[in-house]
Amino acid sequence: MRKLWPLVFLLAACGTQDPTGAGMEPLRLTSTTLPPAYLGEAYAATFSAEGGVRPYTFSLEGNLPQGLAFQGGRISGVPREKGQFPLTLTVEDGAKNSRVQRLTLTVSDPPPPRLTLVAPPAQVEGPFLLLGRVEVREALGFQLELPLKDLVPDLSSLRVASPVHLLDYDPEVGLLRLDVAFAKPLRDQEVFRLLLTPQKALTPRFSPRVVFFDKEGKPLAEALRRGKPFGELLKLAQNWGKEGKELKGDANGDGRVDAQDLEALAQDYFPKLTAPAVPGSPPPPGREEAPPLPQEEGSP
Secondary structure, eight states, rough: OOOEEEEEHHHHHTTTTTTTTTSSSEEEEOOOOOOOEEHHHTTTEEEESSSSSSOEEEEEESOTTTTTTEEETTTOOOSSSSSSEEEEEEEEEETTTTEEEEEEEEOOOOOOEEEOOOOOOOOOOEEEEEEEEEEOOOEEEEEEEEEEEEEEEEEEEEEEEESSSSEEEETTTEEEEEEEEEEEEOSSEEEEEEEEEEESSOOOOOOOOEEOOOTSSSBOOOOOOOOHHHHHHHHHHTTTBSSSSOOTTTTOSSBBBBHHHHHHTTOOOOEEEOOOOOOOOOOOOOOOOOOOOOTTTOOO
């Protein structure tokens, strides 16, 4: 009886390799949708299947957008046209079983970056941290104007993901301005944190004005008013810590791009603010009107 065991194991093993696929899990596609693609940005989608008899062979029917190609069960490339593209995906296994799935690939303009402010969701009475995160898309920098009503910032607590940043806070109008430039594009990460102290019990709510600069340094909206171009801050970030001749951002000409150059750029960078006596009246010459502070919920 002991001599039969090897034969039993051999038959069981052969059964798992049945070339007809009988007794096995049915063939099915595990990729039933396609992630969205964005114009001018690298794209890749790999198809997969389960069950049946390996190996699998994938084929695709339909017109892909210009810039994308299909090979070996994978769509990849950089799309150069927008629209919706209907496709038919077929997978065939080693036993000639097949499954078909209709798909639609959507190519659109890239969504803009988003600055997400993270603060306590409930009422607070003591100091709390405000966190800022750049999400959705890559950005090489941003300009932020943040009205702070009944909140006092601890400027010494500011922590920024880049040493190349400029900060201004005017307590008379309650406006904090922060411009930040990165050495390389950032996405889906914390970019600053700041300690705020409420002057009374409140639920933190914010209405920021933000202008992002894309991975090529181009503004995605009209740049906020500054005494000097934001591009000067970008030059500092891209050459920060470097040494050499004729470096962009080397304002003092000492052959290095460092904190001294940032201090030089900070001079007259932020225009002075004033709150007009009459709503809608223009600010005095040489001064910029501060944006209105947001009202708390329930205020008239």
